[in-house]
Amino acid sequence: xxxxxxxxxxxxxxxxxxxxxxxxxxxxxxxxxxxxxxxxxxxxxxxxxxxxxxxxxxxxxxxxxxxxxxxxxxxxxxxxxxxxxxxxxxxxxxxxxxxxxxxxxxxxxxxxxxxxxxxxxxxxxxxxxxxxxxxxxxxxxxxxxxxxxxxxxxxxxxxxxxxxxxxxxxxxxxxxxxxxxxxxxxxxxxxxxxxxxxxxxxxxxxxxxxxxxxxxxxxxxxxxxxxxxxxxxxxxxxxxxxxxxxxxxxxxxxxxxxxxxxxxxxxxxxxxxxxxxxxxxxxxxxxxxxxxxxxxxxxxxxxxxxxxxxxxxxxxxxxxxxxxxxxxxxxxxxxxxxxxxxxxxxxxxxxxxxxxxxxxxxxxxxxxxxxxxxxxxxxxxxxxxxxxxxxxxxxxxxxxxxxxxxxxxxxxxxxxxxxxxxxxxxxxxxxxxxxxxxxxxxxxxxxxxxxxxxxxxxxxxxxxxxxxxxxxxxxxxxxxxxxxxxxxxxxxxxxxxxxxxxxxxxxxxxxxxxxxxxxxxxxxxxxx
Numbered sequence: 001x002x003x004x005x006x007x008x009x010x011x012x013x014x015x016x017x018x019x020x021x022x023x024x025x026x027x028x029x030x031x032x033x034x035x036x037x038x039x040x041x042x043x044x045x046x047x048x049x050x051x052x053x054x055x056x057x058x059x060x061x062x063x064x065x066x067x068x069x070x071x072x073x074x075x076x077x078x079x080x081x082x083x084x085x086x087x088x089x090x091x092x093x094x095x096x097x098x099x100x101x102x103x104x105x106x107x108x109x110x111x112x113x114x115x116x117x118x119x120x121x122x123x124x125x126x127x128x129x130x131x132x133x134x135x136x137x138x139x140x141x142x143x144x145x146x147x148x149x150x151x152x153x154x155x156x157x158x159x160x161x162x163x164x165x166x167x168x169x170x171x172x173x174x175x176x177x178x179x180x181x182x183x184x185x186x187x188x189x190x191x192x193x194x195x196x197x198x199x200x201x202x203x204x205x206x207x208x209x210x211x212x213x214x215x216x217x218x219x220x221x222x223x224x225x226x227x228x229x230x231x232x233x234x235x236x237x238x239x240x241x242x243x244x245x246x247x248x249x250x251x252x253x254x255x256x257x258x259x260x261x262x263x264x265x266x267x268x269x270x271x272x273x274x275x276x277x278x279x280x281x282x283x284x285x286x287x288x289x290x291x292x293x294x295x296x297x298x299x300x301x302x303x304x305x306x307x308x309x310x311x312x313x314x315x316x317x318x319x320x321x322x323x324x325x326x327x328x329x330x331x332x333x334x335x336x337x338x339x340x341x342x343x344x345x346x347x348x349x350x351x352x353x354x355x356x357x358x359x360x361x362x363x364x365x366x367x368x369x370x371x372x373x374x375x376x377x378x379x380x381x382x383x384x385x386x387x388x389x390x391x392x393x394x395x396x397x398x399x400x401x402x403x404x405x406x407x408x409x410x411x412x413x414x415x416x417x418x419x420x421x422x423x424x425x426x427x428x429x430x431x432x433x434x435x436x437x438x439x440x441x442x443x444x445x446x447x448x449x450x451x452x453x454x455x456x457x458x459x460x461x462x463x464x465x466x467x468x469x470x471x472x473x474x475x476x477x478x479x480x481x482x483x484x485x486x487x488x489x490x491x492x493x494x495x496x497x498x499x500x501x502x503x504x505x506x507x508x509x510x511x512x513x514x515x516x517x518x519x520x521x522x523x524x525x526x527x528x
Contacts, residue, residue, distance in 0.1 A: 030054050030061040030234055043365040044076040047140055052084045052230075055091055055254075056237035058098030059247040065090035070227045070254050075143035075373040076363050076410045084230045087253035089262050092222070095251035096268040099193045099220035102248030109190050109218035113173070117165055120215055122243040124161035127208075130235065131155055134204055137232040139364045142200050143373040143411070144327045146365045152327065156490075157204040160508070163492035164212035167513045176524075183524040188517035190218035191294060192270030195263050197284070199275050200228035200375055201330045206298075207236065209496075209507045210273040215249070217516040219271075223252045224263055228375050230254035267291050271516065274298070275332075277431075278456075278501045285504075296505035296515050298332070298497060300431040301459030304452035305335040305488075306474060308445065308465040309343055313351055315486070316464035321355045323462075323488040325415050328371050329435035330379070332502075333460040335488065337421075337428060338439050339448050345441045349398060349419050352439060356399035356417045361407065371435055373410040380411040383434030387416055390427040390436070396420045398439070423451045431457070445474075452478050458499030462488050481506075 030052055054061040064085035072082040087095075103109055108116070127134070131154035138153040139146040174187045196210035207223055214221050225233040237252045255263070264272050265287040271294040274284045281297040288295050305320045307313070324335045340348040364372030374380045380403075387401055400414030413435055421428050421438040428438045442448040452461060458480040465471045471485035481498045482490065490496060495511035497503050506512045 030056065030237065043363045044074055044140060047074060047077075047081045049080065050082040050231055052082075052234050055085055055087055056234070056241070056250075056252040057091060057095050058102075058251055059241065059245060059249060061237075061241075062094075064088065065094075070230060070256075072141055072228070072231055073376075074140060075375055076365075078409055078411070081140060082231050084234070084254050086227070087224075087255040087259055089259060091253060092255075092259060092263045092266060095222045095253060096193060096195075096263070096266050098248035098251060099222055100268045102246060103190070103192055103220040107246040108215075108220060108249045111218075113168065113216075116216055116218065117169060119243055119245060120161065120168075120212065121165055123240055124158060124165065126239045126242060127154075127161060127204075127236075128158045130239065131158060134232055134235060136365065137235060138203060138229060139372070141229040141231055142203075142327075142330075142375045143364045144201070144330075145369045145372050147367050147369065148322070148326070149364070153202060153204055156202075157208040160205060160208035160492050161212045163508065164208075164216055164513065167493070167510055168213070168216035171510060171513055173517075179523070181523070182526045185522040185524055187520040187522065188514065189520055191516050191518050192219060193268055194219045194221040194516065195224065195266070195269045195272045196221055197224045197260060197264065197272065197274045197276065198226065200226040201327055201332075203229040203232060204236065206275045207233075209275075209298075209512070211250070213507075213513040214273070214516045215245075217513065219516055220249045221251075222263060222269075223250065224260055225252060225254050227254055227256060261287055264288055264293075265290060269293055271295070273507075273515070281503065296497075296507070297503040298505075298507060299459075299501060299503040300433075300457055301332045301334070301498065301502055302337060302429065302431055302455050302457045303333060303335050303460040303462075303480070304337040304339055304455070304478075305461065306339045306448050306452055306463045306478075307341065307344075307348060308448075308463065308470075308474075309341045310466040311464040312466065313344070313348060317348075317351045317355050319464065319487060320462070321352070321359075324437045325356075325359060325371055325435050328374055329383070329415075329437075330375065330433050332431075333482065333490065335460070335462060336432070336437050337423075337452075338437060339442050339451055340439060341448075342441045342443055345439075349439055352417055352437075353398040353419075356415045356437070359415045361404050361412060361414065371415050373407075373412045374434060375411070377411050379434060380413055383413045383416075383432060383436055386427055386430075386432045386434065386436055387413075390418050390421075390425065390438075393425040393427065394420070394422075395425060395427060395438070400435070423454055429455065449474065449477050452480075456501045459497075459502035460484075462486075 400416030
């Protein structure tokens with residue numbers, strides 16, 4: 001099972017025969033060769049080739065069961081930048097067995113919460129110290145711009161670890177309450193062995209969203225990383241290894257579709273936490289249901305940014321633009337539908353066209369770049385196919401619409417803005433997961449809310465208005481899991497997740513932490 005067989009959130013990438021590219025240096029503790037995956041002053045062209053020869057299973061770097069490998073290719077140069085082992089079913093069995101044994105023995109779950117917090121805090125601190133290296137590695141693999149990537153790919157992940165530490169320390173793991181038949185003791189206990197499956201667009205952010213609460217709750221975990229972005233996972237493995245997690249508590253496996261599905265359906269797994277597409281999420285539910293395995297699903301989005309007639313257009317355009325084309329359009333929360341009142345439509349269209357055309361496209365490791373390449377050729381083809389579809393549907397290309405002539409190499413698509421879009425068009429309804437944004441006109445506020453809500457998705461959204469209280473009223477009316485008024489934000493101390501096809505369950509906040517806990521009721525004898 002790929003992270004996303006249809007495109008968004010992480011379809012699996014190339015894997016197979018050994019890469020003829022050279023590697024140098026001495027083998028590391030993980031069997032690695034080469035100096036690492038970060039860039040020198042030459043940008044992506046100066047990337048060092050990195051090869052890892054072992055898997056991190058049960059708290060130790062160990063030889064894989066099979067010989068299959070995953071080749072990592074730069075989306076900017078289209079050249080290999082690394083290679084890692086592809087986990088086999090036997091490796092999944094070893095990882096789940098190690099997690100099961102560590103959980104059942106209580107070596108981690110049985111520790112006082114304060115000790116788990118101390119260990120996870122070391123992970124957070126080490127992550128913060130290596131944030132620059134992490135940002136470079138992720139950008140090199142998935143093409144996200146390094147400048148914004150430092151925040152989105154590294155610092156935001158560190159904030160997830162930090163927020164989870166605060167939430168776990170304050171969480172009511174045990175409480176007494178008055179029952180109808182007598183006093184009760186309500187306990188929250190770790191759910192058990194967690195399979196965490198993460199995509200390529202924000203690999204460390206989504207890994208932290210699952211591992212931080214799972215580990216703090218006392219769970220053991222197997223992290224399945226995307227074949228597009230396995231190199232930064234090795235850095236995470238070193239970080240958690242140095243932090244001193246007990247043996248067996250965590251394994252990290254790069255794997256393809258078949259092996260991913262084997263993990264999700266493994267009888268030794270108690271919970272699956274998955275980030276990916278709707279199609280893959282449905283498959284996760286189907287496979288996990290065979291053992292009644294609990295699931296949390298964070299899936300796709302087609303979020304609407306509603307500009308009300310009284311909005312400050314300078315602030316609205318400046319606030320929406322970075323989050324319409326964020327991570328090159330490869331973000332589930334991206335504001336890819338912009339709703340404009342007809343009374344100001346031409347003015348808004350002109351401003352967004354100028355904003356799209358002003359975005360700097362280029363090498364993701366160049367500090368000037370705002371939009372980089374898509375993660376793979378198939379993602380570029382997908383975006384170009386949707387652009388052609390939008391033209392056939394009758395929408396008008398206001399900006400972009402093709403591949404940048406200045407970037408003949410790399411999987412680049414111009415930041416594209418469609419005008420005159422009707423919400424019934426496929427480009428307005430389907431998650432493209434590329435740098436394609438739709439501008440939709442509306443007559444009045446009621447229609448704006450109706451259009452925003454007329455979607456199979458319900459993950460994110462925003463409203464832009466001179467009246468904040470009125471904006472809050474709009475937020476209450478749109479059925480979506482996360483909403484922003486005159487800004488765009490994702491706060492890790494609150495619940496994040498989707499309505500409708502955007503998912504099941506929540507991440508972040510006390511609500512997300514509780515997803516990794518079982519609820520137990522203990523009846524006590526009447527007092528006195």
